[in-house]
Amino acid sequence: MLDLLQLLSWGESGWGDALLAGALVTILLALCCVPFGFPLGLLVALGSQSRRAAARLVATVFSTVFRGLPELLTLFLVYYGSQIAAERLMRHFGYEGGIVINAFAAGVIAFSLVLAAFSSEVWLSAFKAIPAGQAEAARALGLSRWTTLWRVTFPQLMRVALPGLSNNWLTLLKDTSLVSTISLADIMRQTSQAVTATREPILFYGAACVLYLILSAVSGLLFSRAEGFFSRPLQKA
Amino acid sequence: MDPVMSLLSSFLSPSLLESYGLRMLAGFWITVKLVSLSFILGWLLGWLLVLGRLSGHRLIRGLSRGYLYFFRGSPLLAQLFLLYYGMSAFRGFWQSVDLWWFFRDPWWCALLAFSLNTAAYQAEIFRGSLLALPEGQREACRALSLGPVQSFLRVILPQSMRIAIGPLGNEMILLVKASAIASLVTVYDVMGVTKLAYSRTFDFEIYLWAAALYLLIVEILRRTLRIMEGRLSRHLGR
Amino acid sequence: ETLRVGLEAAYPPFSAPSAKGGYVGFDIDIANALCKQMQVECEFIAQDWDGIIPALMARKFDAIISSMAVTKERAEQVDFTGHYYRTSMSVAVPRDADFKGLEAENFKGKVVGAQSSSTPGMYAEDVYGKAGAEVRLYPTADEAGSDLVSGRLDALVHDKYPLIEWMRKRSHDCCRLLGDLPGTMDDIAIAVRKGDDALRTRLNEAILAIRADGSYQRISQRYFGLDIY
Amino acid sequence: MNAPLQPRYLQHGLADAGPDAAPVVIDIQGLNKWYGDYHALRDIDLCVRQGDRIVLCGPSGSGKSSLIRCINRLEDAQHGRIDVLGVDIRGAASKTAPVLRDVGMVFQHFNLFPHLTVMDNCILAPMSVRGLRRPEAQERACHFLDKVGMRAHLHKYPAQLSGGQQQRVAIARALCMEPKIILFDEPTAALDPEMVKEVLDVMVRLADSGVTMLCVTHEMGFARQVAGRVLFLDEGCIVEDNDPVSFFTRPRSERAQAFLQQILA
Amino acid sequence: MNAPLQPRYLQHGLADAGPDAAPVVIDIQGLNKWYGDYHALRDIDLCVRQGDRIVLCGPSGSGKSSLIRCINRLEDAQHGRIDVLGVDIRGAASKTAPVLRDVGMVFQHFNLFPHLTVMDNCILAPMSVRGLRRPEAQERACHFLDKVGMRAHLHKYPAQLSGGQQQRVAIARALCMEPKIILFDEPTAALDPEMVKEVLDVMVRLADSGVTMLCVTHEMGFARQVAGRVLFLDEGCIVEDNDPVSFFTRPRSERAQAFLQQILA
Ligand SMILES: Nc1ncnc2c1ncn2[C@@H]1O[C@H](COP(=O)(O)OP(=O)(O)OP(=O)(O)O)[C@@H](O)[C@H]1O
Ligand SMILES: Nc1ncnc2c1ncn2[C@@H]1O[C@H](COP(=O)(O)OP(=O)(O)OP(=O)(O)O)[C@@H](O)[C@H]1O
Ligand SMILES: [Mg+2]
Numbered sequence A: 001m002l003d004l005l006q007l008l009s010w011g012e013s014g015w016g017d018a019l020l021a022g023a024l025v026t027i028l029l030a031l032c033c034v035p036f037g038f039p040l041g042l043l044v045a046l047g048s049q050s051r052r053a054a055a056r057l058v059a060t061v062f063s064t065v066f067r068g069l070p071e072l073l074t075l076f077l078v079y080y081g082s083q084i085a086a087e088r089l090m091r092h093f094g095y096e097g098g099i100v101i102n103a104f105a106a107g108v109i110a111f112s113l114v115l116a117a118f119s120s121e122v123w124l125s126a127f128k129a130i131p132a133g134q135a136e137a138a139r140a141l142g143l144s145r146w147t148t149l150w151r152v153t154f155p156q157l158m159r160v161a162l163p164g165l166s167n168n169w170l171t172l173l174k175d176t177s178l179v180s181t182i183s184l185a186d187i188m189r190q191t192s193q194a195v196t197a198t199r200e201p202i203l204f205y206g207a208a209c210v211l212y213l214i215l216s217a218v219s220g221l222l223f224s225r226a227e228g229f230f231s232r233p234l235q236k237a
Numbered sequence B: 001m002d003p004v005m006s007l008l009s010s011f012l013s014p015s016l017l018e019s020y021g022l023r024m025l026a027g028f029w030i031t032v033k034l035v036s037l038s039f040i041l042g043w044l045l046g047w048l049l050v051l052g053r054l055s056g057h058r059l060i061r062g063l064s065r066g067y068l069y070f071f072r073g074s075p076l077l078a079q080l081f082l083l084y085y086g087m088s089a090f091r092g093f094w095q096s097v098d099l100w101w102f103f104r105d106p107w108w109c110a111l112l113a114f115s116l117n118t119a120a121y122q123a124e125i126f127r128g129s130l131l132a133l134p135e136g137q138r139e140a141c142r143a144l145s146l147g148p149v150q151s152f153l154r155v156i157l158p159q160s161m162r163i164a165i166g167p168l169g170n171e172m173i174l175l176v177k178a179s180a181i182a183s184l185v186t187v188y189d190v191m192g193v194t195k196l197a198y199s200r201t202f203d204f205e206i207y208l209w210a211a212a213l214y215l216l217i218v219e220i221l222r223r224t225l226r227i228m229e230g231r232l233s234r235h236l237g238r
Numbered sequence C: 001e002t003l004r005v006g007l008e009a010a011y012p013p014f015s016a017p018s019a020k021g022g023y024v025g026f027d028i029d030i031a032n033a034l035c036k037q038m039q040v041e042c043e044f045i046a047q048d049w050d051g052i053i054p055a056l057m058a059r060k061f062d063a064i065i066s067s068m069a070v071t072k073e074r075a076e077q078v079d080f081t082g083h084y085y086r087t088s089m090s091v092a093v094p095r096d097a098d099f100k101g102l103e104a105e106n107f108k109g110k111v112v113g114a115q116s117s118s119t120p121g122m123y124a125e126d127v128y129g130k131a132g133a134e135v136r137l138y139p140t141a142d143e144a145g146s147d148l149v150s151g152r153l154d155a156l157v158h159d160k161y162p163l164i165e166w167m168r169k170r171s172h173d174c175c176r177l178l179g180d181l182p183g184t185m186d187d188i189a190i191a192v193r194k195g196d197d198a199l200r201t202r203l204n205e206a207i208l209a210i211r212a213d214g215s216y217q218r219i220s221q222r223y224f225g226l227d228i229y
Numbered sequence D, E: 001m002n003a004p005l006q007p008r009y010l011q012h013g014l015a016d017a018g019p020d021a022a023p024v025v026i027d028i029q030g031l032n033k034w035y036g037d038y039h040a041l042r043d044i045d046l047c048v049r050q051g052d053r054i055v056l057c058g059p060s061g062s063g064k065s066s067l068i069r070c071i072n073r074l075e076d077a078q079h080g081r082i083d084v085l086g087v088d089i090r091g092a093a094s095k096t097a098p099v100l101r102d103v104g105m106v107f108q109h110f111n112l113f114p115h116l117t118v119m120d121n122c123i124l125a126p127m128s129v130r131g132l133r134r135p136e137a138q139e140r141a142c143h144f145l146d147k148v149g150m151r152a153h154l155h156k157y158p159a160q161l162s163g164g165q166q167q168r169v170a171i172a173r174a175l176c177m178e179p180k181i182i183l184f185d186e187p188t189a190a191l192d193p194e195m196v197k198e199v200l201d202v203m204v205r206l207a208d209s210g211v212t213m214l215c216v217t218h219e220m221g222f223a224r225q226v227a228g229r230v231l232f233l234d235e236g237c238i239v240e241d242n243d244p245v246s247f248f249t250r251p252r253s254e255r256a257q258a259f260l261q262q263i264l265a
C-alpha cells in the first residue's frame, strides 16, 4: 500500500509531478480551444440557417467533415500536413532543412475545428427551441441582426445549449489525449508511461480517472453556475 | 461495379483492398452493431437518468447526478479498461454468480461500457431539450390529467426529440469513432482494423480509406437525422 | 552533434520510461553505446508505436531504435541497418493447460492472444488464426498477459525475451512457456529515413564496433544473461 | 353529498340556499399564496356548488389566474385548505389524481400541443385518461369542435391557426374531457364578438347540464349574461361576492364601484 | 409629401379628403397572401394617412393578424404592393430597414423577451436602434410604463407577470420606440375594462400627436371611441371600410350587419 502511494508521490521515485504536468497540458490545450471552437461553432450554426445556399453548403461540409473525420486524422492533417506543406514551401524558396510546427498550436487548431463542428449541432438545436415570436418581436422593434443575435437570441440560446456544450467540452477534454501521438505529454501519455514503467495499470489508470474527474467536477460546477445564470429570469418568483 | 472499382484502384492500391478489404468490412459491421445497440440501450437508460436527475427524491437525484458525473467525467477508455480488466480480478465471484460468461467475453464488456457511457451523455442532451420545453406544455398535461407516462410519450418526448436530435447525432458520431476504443479489449472495429493494417503496411492510404468510410457513415447519419427532424417539425410547417 | 532517437518506450525490458524521467532498457543502452561510438549526443524522443514511422519520415527524429523487426512492408517505408539483435517468438500457456505442442492444429478452437501491430500478432493471425484459433489482439502484451492470467486466453504468443521477463516478474506461478516457435527468428534493426545512407552506414559501423569492443556483450549479459545478437 | 359540509354551506349564507341545495364541489378556506415575497392571494374563502356559474373579475394582476390555478393544483398555495369534490387536493397525488381528472382548464395562453393536430389535441386526453376508443373520442371531439366552429380545421396544427381559432380549440379540448368542474382563464379574450356569443351559448348549455364553471373574464357583458355569481378580486382578496344583477347595479364594495364606473362611463 | 401619391389619394375618394390632407403613410395595392393552399388575404387595397386611427375588426380567422403582419413584413405576401412611408417594403432589407424601424407592433401573444426585465425589454430597442443613452432610454421607458400602470414592476421578469401585465409591458415596449406607425394586434385582449380605458387614453393621446395607428380589436366599445375609420374583414377581404358612426349605425355590407347584430343582441 505504502509503495503504491509512493508511486504517486512527487520527486525521484514518484509519478505525481509527471501526472500533474500532464494534467496541465491537457487543461491548457482544452481551454485554448474554447475561445475558438465555440464561437466558430455558433458561426457554423448561423451559416447553416443562412438564406444563402453557399453559406449553407460550407457549413454543412464543415460540420460533416470535422465531425466525420477521426480526430486523430484531423490532428495528423493539421500537424504533419502543415509541416510537410511548410517544408515544401520553404524548399521552393531554397531553404533546406526541417521545420517544426509547434505541436501545441497544431493541437489547438485541430481540436478547435472538431469542437466547432460538434458544437455547431448543439447551437443549431438550441436555435430551434426559441419561439419564432422572439425573432418577430426583434424585427418589429427594428433591432439589427447583430443586436437580435447578441441581446435576444443568445441569452435564451445558452440555457438550452449549455448541457450539450458541456458534453462537447468534456469530450474535448478527453479527446485531447490524442496529442500524445504528436509527442505532447498529456495526462494519458504520462499515465501510460507510468504504467509501462511500473506495471501498475489499475493504480495509474485510476489516478488518471481521478484527475479527469476532478477536471470535470470543476467544469461541471462552472457549467451549472452558468446554467443558473441564464435560467434565472425564467424561474417563477 | 467494375468501373467504380477501377476508378478507386487508380488512386487506391488494390493490393491493400485485397488483403484488408474483408477485414475492414468485418470491422465496419462490428462498428455498426456496437454503436446501434449501445446507442439504443443508452437512449433508454439516458431517459431514466434524466428523470432521476429531475426527480423530487433527493437520493435518486444524487445518485443520477453521481452517475452522470462519473461517466461523463472520466474517459471511456478508462471505463472500459476498469470494466474489462477490473472485473476479471473478481473472476471467482462472477463464476459463483454465473455471470463470468458475460464478463469473460470482450464483446459484452464493450457493449456494456459503451451503453453506460453514452447513457450519461444522452441524459444531458435530453435535459437540455427538456429545458427548451415551455412550462405551459407540462401544465396543460397536468390540467388534462394525463398520466406521467402518457405526458412523457405523447407530449414531452416528441417535442424534446426535435430539439435533441442534433446533439444526439453528435453523440452517435462520437460513438462511431469511439468504437475504436473497443479494440483495446480486442473487439476490432473499422478503426481498429485500419490501425492494424497500417501497422503492417505503413501505408497512410489505409487511413484515407477509413476516413472515407467514416465520412460516409456521418453523411448517411446526417441525412437520416434531417429526415427524422423534418418529420418531428411537421407541425411548424408554415 | 546530436542523434535524435525515436522509441516507443513501452516494451520492457528493451525500453521503458523511468520514474526519474528519461528511459531505461536494452535499446537505450545500445543506443547510448552507439552514440558514444559515433561521438554524438543521444536525444531520446518517445513516440506511440502507431505513429513512429510517420514521425521518422516527418523528421521528428533521425533513427528508430525501438526493437523494430525488419519486415518487408516496413522496409518499403524506411531503410534498416543490419540487425542489432535477433529474437524468436514463444508461446506461454496457463500452467495446467494441456497442449500437445506448438503445431497449429493444437490451437484449433482455442483463444490465442498477442500484441497487435507486432510480429507475434501477425504470426498468431497467419498461423493459428488460419488453423481455426480465435486470435485476439491487444494494444500491449501486458493486457494480453493479464487476460492469460484471468483465463480469457488459452495461449499467448509474444517475443521470447519480453515474455520471459514478464513471467519472471509477474506470474511465473500461473503460466509456463510452451516453447520457441520454429522459423520465427526476426532481425531487429535500426530504422532510418529512406535515402539517409550516411547515417545508416555510420550506424552499421557503430554496431560492428560495439560488438568488436565487447560493450554490446556486456549490456546483453546484464539484461538477459546471454548474448542475443 | 357530504354531511359535515352542510353547516359550512349555511354559514356561508347565500340567500337562496336551502337544505336541498346542490352539493358543494369546491371549498376553499383561508387560502394564502405568495410568489417569493409577493402576497398574491390573501385569506381566500370560497364555496362553490355543483352547477354554479361563477365569474371572476377584477383588475389586471389581482390574482384571478393564481386562484384558479391553485384550484387545479398548478400552483401550490402556502396556506389554507382547498377541497375539490370532497378531497383535499393538497394531499398525496394518488388521492388527488382521480379528482383532478374531473377538473378541466382552459388557459389564458391556450397551451395547445404544437406537435399535434387539432383533432389529436382533442382526443389525446379522452383516450388515455378516460380510456375512450379512437372512434368514440373522435366523435366527441368533432361534436365539441363543431360547437366552437372549428370543425373545418381538424387536421391543422396549432401554428397554422389564428389566435381566436387556437383559443376555440383550447376550449374544445377541455370540453372533450367532460369534466365536472371547468376553469376558464379568459376564454374569450382572443375571440371576436360573434364567436364570443357562440362560446357563451356552449357554456350556458354546459352549465345547464350540471357542469360547474369558474370563469375569469374581462367581458362584463359575458359576466352579466352567463354568471350565476360574480366574484370581484382586488390585490389578492375577494372584495365582493354577489349575484350579477346586484353586482352590476349596486355593488357593495367601493373598489368594485370604481371599477364598474370606468366601464360604464 | 410625395407628389405621385396625390392622384391615388383622390381616387381613393374619402369624403373629407382635400389637397391639404395628411400625407399617405401606408399604401397597399392588390395584396394577396396564401398559406400553402389557403388564400388568407384577397386583393386588399388600403390607403392610410398620417394620424389615422384605424380599427380592424372581423370574425376570428378572417385575416386581420395576417394583414398587419404583412405591413410589418413579418409575413411575405405573394402578390401586390405595400408601400410604407413611401418605400416598397418588399424590396431589399437595406432600404426597408430604416422604414420598418418607424413601424411599431404589439403582438397578440406579446412576445416579450423572457430573459430581460420589464425595464430592459423597454430600453433595448431605443438604445440599440435609436442610439439613446441609458438614462434617456430609462426615463422614456418609465414614462410609458407609468402610463400603462406598470411602473411598479420595472424589475420583474415576464414570467413573473400576469397576462394583463405582460400585455401592458408589450404596449409600453412598442411605444418606447416612438414609432410613426404603430400596429396593435388585440392590445387589450388580456386587460380588464379599467385598464382598457387607460390604454385607450394612451392611444388617443398618441393619435393626437400624429402617430398613425392600426389596431386589430374585438372590443367594439373601443372601436367606437378611438377609431377614425373602421375596416371590417371577412375571409381575407375588406368587406367594409367606413367611419365608425356609420359602421355601427348603418353598416353597408350584409356581413357586417350580421356581425354587429350578434353583438348588439
Ligand atoms: N401558418 C399558417 N398556415 C396555414 N394557415 C394559416 C397560417 N396562419 C394563419 N392561417 C389561417 O389564415 C387565416 C387568417 O389568420 P389570421 O391569424 O390572420 O386571423 P385573424 O383575423 O387574426 O383571427 P383572430 O381574430 O382569431 O386572431 C386563418 O383561417 C388561419 O387558419
Ligand atoms: N411567478 C410569479 N412571480 C412573482 N409574481 C408573480 C408571479 N406570477 C404572478 N405574479 C404576480 O401575482 C399577481 C397576480 O397574478 P395573476 O396572474 O393571478 O393575475 P390576474 O388576476 O390573472 O391578472 P390578469 O388579468 O392580468 O391575467 C400579479 O401582480 C403578478 O405580478
Ligand atoms: Mg391572468
Ligand SMILES: [Mg+2]
Pocket (backbone or CB within 6 Å): D162, D163, D164, E064, E065, E066, E108, E185
Ligand atoms: Mg389574430
